[in-house]
Amino acid sequence: MSRTPSVSRRERPAKPALSREAVVAAAAGLVRAHGTEKVTMRRLAQELDTGPASLYVYVRDTAELHSAVLDVFLAEVDLTPVTTTGDWRDRVWRVLESYTGLLYERPGLARAALVTHLSGPHYLALVEGLLALLASGGVPADRAAWAVDILLLVATASAAEQSIRDATPSAPAEDDDLVAAVTRADPAVHPHIAALGADLFSGSGPDRGRWFVDVLLAGATVTPRPPKETS
Amino acid sequence: MSRTPSVSRRERPAKPALSREAVVAAAAGLVRAHGTEKVTMRRLAQELDTGPASLYVYVRDTAELHSAVLDVFLAEVDLTPVTTTGDWRDRVWRVLESYTGLLYERPGLARAALVTHLSGPHYLALVEGLLALLASGGVPADRAAWAVDILLLVATASAAEQSIRDATPSAPAEDDDLVAAVTRADPAVHPHIAALGADLFSGSGPDRGRWFVDVLLAGATVTPRPPKETS
DNA sequence: ACCTGAACACCGTTCAAGT
DNA sequence: ACCTGAACACCGTTCAAGT
Numbered sequence: 001m002s003r004t005p006s007v008s009r010r011e012r013p014a015k016p017a018l019s020r021e022a023v024v025a026a027a028a029g030l031v032r033a034h035g036t037e038k039v040t041m042r043r044l045a046q047e048l049d050t051g052p053a054s055l056y057v058y059v060r061d062t063a064e065l066h067s068a069v070l071d072v073f074l075a076e077v078d079l080t081p082v083t084t085t086g087d088w089r090d091r092v093w094r095v096l097e098s099y100t101g102l103l104y105e106r107p108g109l110a111r112a113a114l115v116t117h118l119s120g121p122h123y124l125a126l127v128e129g130l131l132a133l134l135a136s137g138g139v140p141a142d143r144a145a146w147a148v149d150i151l152l153l154v155a156t157a158s159a160a161e162q163s164i165r166d167a168t169p170s171a172p173a174e175d176d177d178l179v180a181a182v183t184r185a186d187p188a189v190h191p192h193i194a195a196l197g198a199d200l201f202s203g204s205g206p207d208r209g210r211w212f213v214d215v216l217l218a219g220a221t222v223t224p225r226p227p228k229e230t231s
Numbered sequence: 232m233s234r235t236p237s238v239s240r241r242e243r244p245a246k247p248a249l250s251r252e253a254v255v256a257a258a259a260g261l262v263r264a265h266g267t268e269k270v271t272m273r274r275l276a277q278e279l280d281t282g283p284a285s286l287y288v289y290v291r292d293t294a295e296l297h298s299a300v301l302d303v304f305l306a307e308v309d310l311t312p313v314t315t316t317g318d319w320r321d322r323v324w325r326v327l328e329s330y331t332g333l334l335y336e337r338p339g340l341a342r343a344a345l346v347t348h349l350s351g352p353h354y355l356a357l358v359e360g361l362l363a364l365l366a367s368g369g370v371p372a373d374r375a376a377w378a379v380d381i382l383l384l385v386a387t388a389s390a391a392e393q394s395i396r397d398a399t400p401s402a403p404a405e406d407d408d409l410v411a412a413v414t415r416a417d418p419a420v421h422p423h424i425a426a427l428g429a430d431l432f433s434g435s436g437p438d439r440g441r442w443f444v445d446v447l448l449a450g451a452t453v454t455p456r457p458p459k460e461t462s
Numbered sequence: 463a464c465c466t467g468a469a470c471a472c473c474g475t476t477c478a479a480g481t
Numbered sequence: 482a483c484c485t486g487a488a489c490a491c492c493g494t495t496c497a498a499g500t
Contacts, residue, residue: 053467132422142430177348203373218446283485467498478485
């Protein structure tokens, strides 16, 4: 008496067909559920009910996987300020705020973004939007490219850095080595650091960010003149 | 007849006594000889003729080790521009050039610096030097703190990024995903990116860097005025 | 042709047990 | 008290061998 084949074929939920989309989506799910640190080739393979080797058909390596996952999250960046009216600098700021806000909740991704080149569609859309805003503000195209690069870098780094602090509870990270070193700074050796003291870390992320955006955008709109010689 | 104790005690070159300095110095040697990637707890322990567990007496974890090693290399930063005469902006630039040059040859360390907080003595000396220069240029202390942060961030990132390109041979990284994506960009969807094309990556590291330093320092010396309302 | 089990060559960190 | 062998719990990536 043989078992009924049609029933015994499989007991567990259908194993979804693999594809790049499925792999990246599963990885994004892993980030959402357990954080970026848990997104390893092996864990992801387990999640997809296969062996790690199979993933290499769809992603080049772990770095590329991380970059693809980040792009999934970049879909959440609010680009509406690009097509809104209002001061262009404010609109740049709002886009960056949306970008940073996203990364604040996904610190591991911010750190990954710091050491990889992004190239996904949502990243391109973000860059395009910022370039459009800078163009509308009268920033020359070549400077706009540089400015967007740096704006995104600083935004990413601020998210990544915040995540370092957040790993420990205390407000300005009592036990941070840098804070300790600054507090211990000898005024005779490091007068400026000693004078600033904890003010070295002053200013909220947003305050610093807004200041930087204003400075950079102001500088980018100025046609650069060569520094005057000893005349 | 017992073996002569004084001779048989050890056959190999003296195992150097462990200490934080010895551990960090050995790690720096590993970086010099084989690159930052090879500086793992296990390899370092092997180098020091002990087990990995022993290292945890002297360093908290791998991140702290990397940060300590980086500080060793930061000893090479040329801080003489701090006490020289000449345009203060030039002198800031020269210090940053020295810092970046160092990291260009140690890409792994640049990447490490991007994701850790530094706090070593040479890092403090670098920050102190930059703060002194900005102060001499009339930058208010609180803005100077922000500016130095960002200057070092951008310098570090540019070294880390260069290292990503350098990992592959071709000049503007032919096979870079981002370059490919930009080249493929549809002008209808991404007009600004398509218009810029390869110019998105234009400008040498130093050109971009110098431009950025000038913009930031110009902005930092301006007393910020609240953006004028709709008046 | 396509996919993957199993292996290779590693990791960081902890802790019980030694001296 | 100080130090560490050995173990625990993982990694990324490759490739020979299957279907």
